[in-house]
Structures are given as C-alpha cells and as structure tokens.
Amino acid sequence: MIRGLPASIIAHAAVISASYVTFPYWSTNTRVMASEFEAVDVNFAEIGEITNIAPLVETEPEEPEEEVAPEEPEEVPEDPVEEELPEAEQDVAEAESAPPEENPEDLLPDFEPEETEPEPEEAEPEPVKKPDPAPRRPNDDLMSFLNQSESTFRSEQATRKERPEPKPVTPEPQTALENAPKPAETRNRQGAGERSANSARLEAIIVSRIRNECWAGADDLPNPERYNVQMNLKLNEDGTISELTLIDPKRRPIGSSFMGTAVDRALRAVRKCEPYRLPSEDYEEWKEIDFYLGLGFSGQ
Amino acid sequence: MAMLKRLIFAAFIAILGTLPLATAQLQVVVDRADLKPVPVAIPNFEAIGVDPEVAQTISDVIRNDLESTGLFVITPEDAYIQKDLNIEVAPRFADWKIIQTDALVVGTVEQIERDGNQLIRGSVRMWDVYGEELMRFEDSNGRQVSGRRFTTTPEDIRRIAHKIADAIYSRLTGEDGYFDTRIVYIAETGPRNARVKRLAIMDADGANVKYLTSGAFTVLTPRFSPTAQQITYMSYEGGIPRVYLYDLRRARQEVLGNFRNMTFAPRFSRDGNSVLLTQATNGNSDVYLMDLQTRQSRRLTDHPAIDTSPSMSPDGRQIVFNSDRGGSPQLYVMNTNGTPRTCPSGGRDIACRITFGSGRYSTPVWSPRGDLIAFTKQSRGRFHIGVIGIDGRGERLLTESYLDEGPDWSPNGRVITFFREPSPGASPTLWSVDLTGRNLRPLLTSTDASDPAWSPLLD
Numbered sequence: 001m002i003r004g005l006p007a008s009i010i011a012h013a014a015v016i017s018a019s020y021v022t023f024p025y026w027s028t029n030t031r032v033m034a035s036e037f038e039a040v041d042v043n044f045a046e047i048g049e050i051t052n053i054a055p056l057v058e059t060e061p062e063e064p065e066e067e068v069a070p071e072e073p074e075e076v077p078e079d080p081v082e083e084e085l086p087e088a089e090q091d092v093a094e095a096e097s098a099p100p101e102e103n104p105e106d107l108l109p110d111f112e113p114e115e116t117e118p119e120p121e122e123a124e125p126e127p128v129k130k131p132d133p134a135p136r137r138p139n140d141d142l143m144s145f146l147n148q149s150e151s152t153f154r155s156e157q158a159t160r161k162e163r164p165e166p167k168p169v170t171p172e173p174q175t176a177l178e179n180a181p182k183p184a185e186t187r188n189r190q191g192a193g194e195r196s197a198n199s200a201r202l203e204a205i206i207v208s209r210i211r212n213e214c215w216a217g218a219d220d221l222p223n224p225e226r227y228n229v230q231m232n233l234k235l236n237e238d239g240t241i242s243e244l245t246l247i248d249p250k251r252r253p254i255g256s257s258f259m260g261t262a263v264d265r266a267l268r269a270v271r272k273c274e275p276y277r278l279p280s281e282d283y284e285e286w287k288e289i290d291f292y293l294g295l296g297f298s299g300q
Numbered sequence: 301m302a303m304l305k306r307l308i309f310a311a312f313i314a315i316l317g318t319l320p321l322a323t324a325q326l327q328v329v330v331d332r333a334d335l336k337p338v339p340v341a342i343p344n345f346e347a348i349g350v351d352p353e354v355a356q357t358i359s360d361v362i363r364n365d366l367e368s369t370g371l372f373v374i375t376p377e378d379a380y381i382q383k384d385l386n387i388e389v390a391p392r393f394a395d396w397k398i399i400q401t402d403a404l405v406v407g408t409v410e411q412i413e414r415d416g417n418q419l420i421r422g423s424v425r426m427w428d429v430y431g432e433e434l435m436r437f438e439d440s441n442g443r444q445v446s447g448r449r450f451t452t453t454p455e456d457i458r459r460i461a462h463k464i465a466d467a468i469y470s471r472l473t474g475e476d477g478y479f480d481t482r483i484v485y486i487a488e489t490g491p492r493n494a495r496v497k498r499l500a501i502m503d504a505d506g507a508n509v510k511y512l513t514s515g516a517f518t519v520l521t522p523r524f525s526p527t528a529q530q531i532t533y534m535s536y537e538g539g540i541p542r543v544y545l546y547d548l549r550r551a552r553q554e555v556l557g558n559f560r561n562m563t564f565a566p567r568f569s570r571d572g573n574s575v576l577l578t579q580a581t582n583g584n585s586d587v588y589l590m591d592l593q594t595r596q597s598r599r600l601t602d603h604p605a606i607d608t609s610p611s612m613s614p615d616g617r618q619i620v621f622n623s624d625r626g627g628s629p630q631l632y633v634m635n636t637n638g639t640p641r642t643c644p645s646g647g648r649d650i651a652c653r654i655t656f657g658s659g660r661y662s663t664p665v666w667s668p669r670g671d672l673i674a675f676t677k678q679s680r681g682r683f684h685i686g687v688i689g690i691d692g693r694g695e696r697l698l699t700e701s702y703l704d705e706g707p708d709w710s711p712n713g714r715v716i717t718f719f720r721e722p723s724p725g726a727s728p729t730l731w732s733v734d735l736t737g738r739n740l741r742p743l744l745t746s747t748d749a750s751d752p753a754w755s756p757l758l759d
Contacts, residue, residue, distance in 0.1 A: 207330050211333045215333040216333060220736060221474065232325075255444065257474050259474070261472065261473055268428070272430050286326050289328055290325055292329040293330050293331075295331050
C-alpha cells in the first residue's frame with residue numbers, strides 16, 4: 001500500500017503531463033475550417049432555374065382507343081422487352097475496347113499521372129545514416145529518446161504559444177488573393193507565428209476556391225458525414241499538379257457506391273481547381289498540400 | 301529507475317498514438333460545399349445503320365432523364381469544341397475541360413440482326429474529363445466493365461435510353477437509378493361532381509400512358525409491388541370499397557382477402573409477399589397484414605382509435621401507421637410482430653408515437669433506404685409533404701401548397717412523388733421533389749392525376 005503510493009503519484013503525474021503536452025494539439029487548430037463559412041441557403045426554386053430543368057418529355061396524347069380493358073394482356077409488355085446483352089457481350093469489349101491510344105487498363109484508383117516520380121529528397125536521407133560508433137544499451141537509447149522527445153515537445157509548445165489563430169476564411173478568392181501578403185512583405189517574414197498566419201491565408205484561398213468553384217460536396221449522400229476523403233497534392237511552381245495521391249481511402253472502391261462517388265468528387269474537385277494560383281514567393285509553403293474533404297472533418 | 305523509465309516510455313508511446321500526424325505541408329480542410337449540379341456532356345449518339353432520328357431520340361431521353369434529377373446540368377451542344385467523337389477513342393480532354401464538363405458520355409446506336417429479328421443496340425462509355433480516364437460501370441452481374449450495351453426491339457428504344465441513363469446516374473451518384481421505372485396513378489376526367497377515376501400507368505418520364513381500368517368504378521390509392529409487376533389498390537367495384545390486386549403481366553385483377561367489411565389503404569411489404577391494409581369494422585379501423593400466398597391475414601393493431609395507412613420498413617420488422625389515438629392524427633411506429641418496444645419519447649409501448657409537431661400527420665411511407673418516413677402534414681390550413689427520421693427526429697417539410705398529399709418514394713429512395721391541388725377546385729397534378737427538398741417539378745400527364753406510386757426498376 002505504502003509502496004504503491006509513489007507509483008500511483010508518478011503514474012498520475014505522467015498522465016497529467018501527457019495531457020499538458022497534448023492538449024495544445026487538440027485545441028490549437030492550424031487548419032482552416034470551411035465550417036466558418038455561413039451556409040448558403042439554396043432555394044429549390046432557384047436550383048430549378050439554375051439547372052434549367054427542361055419540361056418533361058411530352059406525354060402522348062390521350063387516345064380513347066388506347067384505353068385498355070383490364071383483361072387485355074398487351075397493356076403492359078408481358079416480359080421486359082428490353083434485352084440486355086449476354087454476359088460475354090455486356091462489356092463493350094473490355095479488353096479491346098479500351099481506347100487504343102490511352103490507358104488500356106483504366107482503373108479508377110490509379111490517380112498518379114505518368115510523370116510522377118518519387119521525390120529524391122525524401123529518398124536521400126537513408127544513405128546518409130551513419131553507423132553507430134558503438135552498440136548502445138537499450139536504456140541509453142531510451143534515455144536519449146526521452147530527452148530528445150522532451151526537448152522537441154518544449155520547443156513545439158513554445159512555438160504554438162506564439163502561433164496566432166487562423167484568420168477567418170475569406171469568402172471570395174479574389175479578395176483572399178488581394179489580401180495575400182505582398183512579395184515585399186513576405187520576403188522578410190520570419191518566425192513560426194508569421195509563417196502560420198501566412199499558411200492560414202494560403203489555406204483560405206484554396207478553401208474558398210475548392211468550396212465555391214470545384215467541389216460539389218457530399219451533402220446529398222445519405223449520412224454524408226461518413227464519406228470523407230483525404231488526399232495529398234504536390235504542386236509545381238506554376239500551380240499545376242505534379243502528383244495527386246489518395247490517402248484515405250487508399251483507393252477508390254470499385255463499382256458504384258457512395259464512397260466511390262465521394263472519392264470521385266473529391267479528386268475531381270482538386271483537379272478542377274488546377275492551376276493553383278498562389279503567391280510564388282510562398283511556394284515552399286504550398287508545394288505540398290494535404291486535402292481533407294468531407295463533413296466528417298468538420299470541427300477539426 | 302528502470303521501471304520508472306519504462307512507465308514514462310509507455311505513457312509516451314500511448315500519447316503518440318493520440319497525436320495528429322506531424323506534417324509540414326499545408327493542410328486544407330473543406331467540410332462542406334454548396335451542392336452543384338454535375339456538368340455532363342452527352343453528344344448525340346452516333347447512328348450506325350439506323351435512322352439518325354432513333355439515335356437522336358435516345359440521346360434526348362438520356363439527357364432529359366439526367367437533367368430532370370436536378371443533380372446534373374447538360375452541357376449545351378453549341379459549346380462543344382470536339383465534334384469528332386468516337387466511342388473507341390479517348391476524347392481530347394482539354395477540349396472538354398475548357399467548357400468545364402466533368403463527365404463526357406459517348407455512345408452509338410446501331411441496328412443488328414439476331415435470330416432473324418431486327419434489333420436496336422445502344423452502347424455507351426463515359427469519361428472522367430478531369431481525371432482523364434474511362435469511368436467503369438458495374439453491369440447487372442456486378443462486374444466492372446468499360447461500357448454498357450443494351451439491345452431491344454425498335455419499338456422500345458426509349459427503354460434503352462432509360463437503361464443507359466440509369467447506368468450513368470448510378471456511376472455518378474453511387475446509388476441506383478430510377479428512370480427505367482413506371483408510375484401508376486389515378487387518371488381523373490370529367491366534372492368534379494361526376495369524376496371518372498381510372499387506374500393508369502406511364503413511364504417515369506411521362507411517356508407511354510396506358511389505362512388499366514375502364515372508369516366504370518372509382519379506384520383510389522394504387523400501390524406498386526416493390527418486387528413484381530403487381531399493383532394493389534382500392535376500388536368501389538361491387539359497391540363496397542375493397543382492396544384489389546392487379547397483375548400487370550396477366551392483366552388480371554382480384555379482390556384481396558375475404559374481409560366482410562370495407563378495406564382500404566393497401567401497401568405492399570418490402571419483399572412483395574404480403575400486403576398491409578386497413579379494415580373498418582363498426583367505425584373502428586385497424587391495420588392487417590395479409591400473406592399473398594396463403595391469403596391469411598393477421599391483425600396488427602387493436603385499438604378503438606382509427607389506425608390506418610400502414611407502411612412497412614425495408615427489413616419488414618416494423619410498420620409505421622397513422623392513428624388518432626392521441627387525439628389527432630399522428631404517426632406511430634410498432635414492431636410487426638406486435639412486441640412492445642422502447643419509445644423514443646420514453647417508456648415502452650406496443651406503438652410509439654413519433655410525431656409531436658403541430659398539425660395532422662397522415663399517409664406515412666417508409667423510405668426504401670430505411671432511414672426516413674415521408675408523410676403528409678396538414679397545418680394552419682396548408683398541406684406539406686415532409687420527411688422524418690424513424691425515431692421522430694429531424695422532421696423536414698419539403699413542400700407546401702393548398703393541398704399536397706399522397707407521397708411515395710422512387711425505388712432508390714431519392715425522390716418523392718405526390719399530387720397537388722394548388723388552389724380550391726384546381727386540377728390535381730403529379731409532382732416530384734428530391735429528398736433534400738430541391739428540384740420540385742411537375743410530372744406532366746395528359747389528364748388530371750392523383751395518387752402516384754412508383755414501380756421498382758424494371759427487369
């Protein structure tokens with residue numbers, strides 16, 4: 001009992017310090033939330049105008065002789081007269097019908113453009129690793145690891161305290177662009193706080209475009225909060241896409257499904273917004289973007 | 301000391317698991333966007349050995365089907381840059397990106413001969429313009445295919461178009477289409493004091509109207525079987541209102557059951573094997589379930605109040621019905637087997653009330669998706685079509701007019717059809733509205749019309 005007390009105190013202290021360390025992650029939000037936008041009510045009458053719904057196909061004029069007594073079998077076709085192709089022909093030449101000039105295997109999950117190559121910078125660090133001069137005892141590794149972790153966490157905490165809150169998303173992309181820092185201002189920018197504020201500005205520009213121009217959302221799907229898509233986008237300096245990778249889900253579900261539709265829409269949105277016209281002096285900040293599209297990301 | 305370090309290490313690892321991924325790159329979160337119709341280009345299908353009018357008709361029907369949903373906007377033909385499309389060749393994607401088309405549909409219509417019969421064959425492929433790749437379809441066997449092809453007789457070319465439209469719709473929305481379906485309704489003619497009401501059926505887009513009854517007897521509330529070409533409805537034939545069953549394939553009707561009293565408000569169960577209906581005895585109405593094979597019926601409600609308009613959940617375990625047992629017509633949910641259940645409002649009961657808003661609720665219909673119930677609501681002199689969760693939460697009114705009544709779901713649970721009288725004495729007409737309340741639009745019929753009911757997808 002007496003021996004257990006110090007252990008209990010230590011355990012509690014560990015949990016409390018853990019919370020102290022991790023709460024900033026939870027409370028500090030460096031992402032720009034689209035939910036900060038006011039939802040725009042869509043009047044169904046306006047939608048009707050927008051979609052320019054054409055009048056229905058004219059019904060055939062009522063003809064008295066068409067009136068059919070209940071007994072007449074020809075009132076409704078006895079069998080479905082429409083005939084689907086036999087299985088072998090159902091696929092419009094699955095092998096040979098694929099466009100001869102492109103992609104004989106047009107699998108949707110393959111989202112990587114042909115020119116995509118692994119970044120050499122990321123591959124390099126491995127060879128740089130130096131062999132340990134001498135074998136270390138596990139405890140030494142542990143202490144070193146813990147010391148490094150403590151140092152990292154303290155540094156990160158200090159940074160986060162200085163980091164300003166993201167600014168509200170500007171609704172119009174043009175306005176956001178106008179408000180983007182001028183080259184002269186950004187050139188001398190320094191410090192993590194300012195960098196974060198700039199990131200928020202960049203994010204606001206992108207969010208606004210995706211939301212207003214490129215993404216159809218998923219609100220029309222049943223339980224839309226279930227259909228969330230995470231992607232990683234690598235951009236060239238001219239704002240064109242060099243690589244688009246589906247992160248979660250890792251690939252589009254095969255066939256017709258709500259998740260498949262959500263993935264299609266998300267990928268299409270990111271591609272449709274290309275090129276991303278962002279301040280070139282901030283290229284280092286926007287050359288790689290993690291996209292989170294979906295109602296399930298609300299509040300994150 | 302070593303123990304302490306292990307403890308700290310374990311705590312550290314546990315904490316790491318809770319942290320978001322440390323990423324250096326920009327993070328962009330977009331949780332919602334305004335729903336936008338998807339731009340789709342559907343150039344006229346290429347006519348191969350057939351009258352170009354046939355290809356034109358099929359193309360027009362496909363475009364009309366898709367545009368009628370409000371979910372798509374068809375790219376106008378005069379905006380096309382590329383004209384030389386070929387179903388076997390990838391399009392020039394840049395030409396279609398310029399005009400901001402998300403999906404490009406390319407098809408052919410040809411005449412073929414099979415077993416000495418001249419048939420029409422429609423083929424289609426669809427391209428993801430921004431993804432620059434073919435969009436694969438799922439065929440009727442669940443296989444992934446690069447295109448769809450349907451063959452039929454020259455008289456039924458519209459069904460080719462509906463099938464293709466369904467395939468496109470399904471690929472772009474993730475749910476089944478509903479274009480290759482029919483709607484049965486009551487066609488009304490004549491003066492209001494001598495109204496002739498006949499059972500009529502038409503394609504979902506209003507074409508191919510046919511009449512199933514002569515009009516000698518008034519018929520009401522037709523309902524389509526979700527699994528077969530059968531209709532159940534109420535008819536005054538013989539003087540007493542009774543529920544009838546109409547088999548479309550055999551063109552035969554029969555009285556359903558051997559009830560001694562008036563029966564009405566029929567509706568099929570989701571498996572099509574039984575029919576829910578109401579029987580009125582000495583002024584008291586209760587809900588019954590009749591097995592269509594054995595023709596045995598079972599009483600589901602037993603209450604002195606009026607219980608009517610039953611509708612079954614897709615899994616068959618629950619029904620929703622309308623009852624005035626609480627003083628005014630409201631919606632109640634109960635287990636089909638009659639066992640008590642825990643009510644959303646608290647307590648346990650055989651039937652749980654799920655509507656508590658002001659006004660009177662009636663004609664509930666369980667969605668094929670299972671998560672919503674459509675209903676008619678009368679409040680402050682106006683009528684509404686609305687939906688509500690099966691637990692009574694999330695009531696949404698989708699329409700409002702002088703008289704909106706009789707909702708029924710499309711087979712995919714996406715659209716609700718109903719009938720409307722916009723003002724006192726005005727002609728009733730059929731309407732449809734999307735589940736979200738968007739895209740309210742009339743369904744044109746050649747006569748006044750009421751009580752629409754949707755068929756399942758045709759075979």
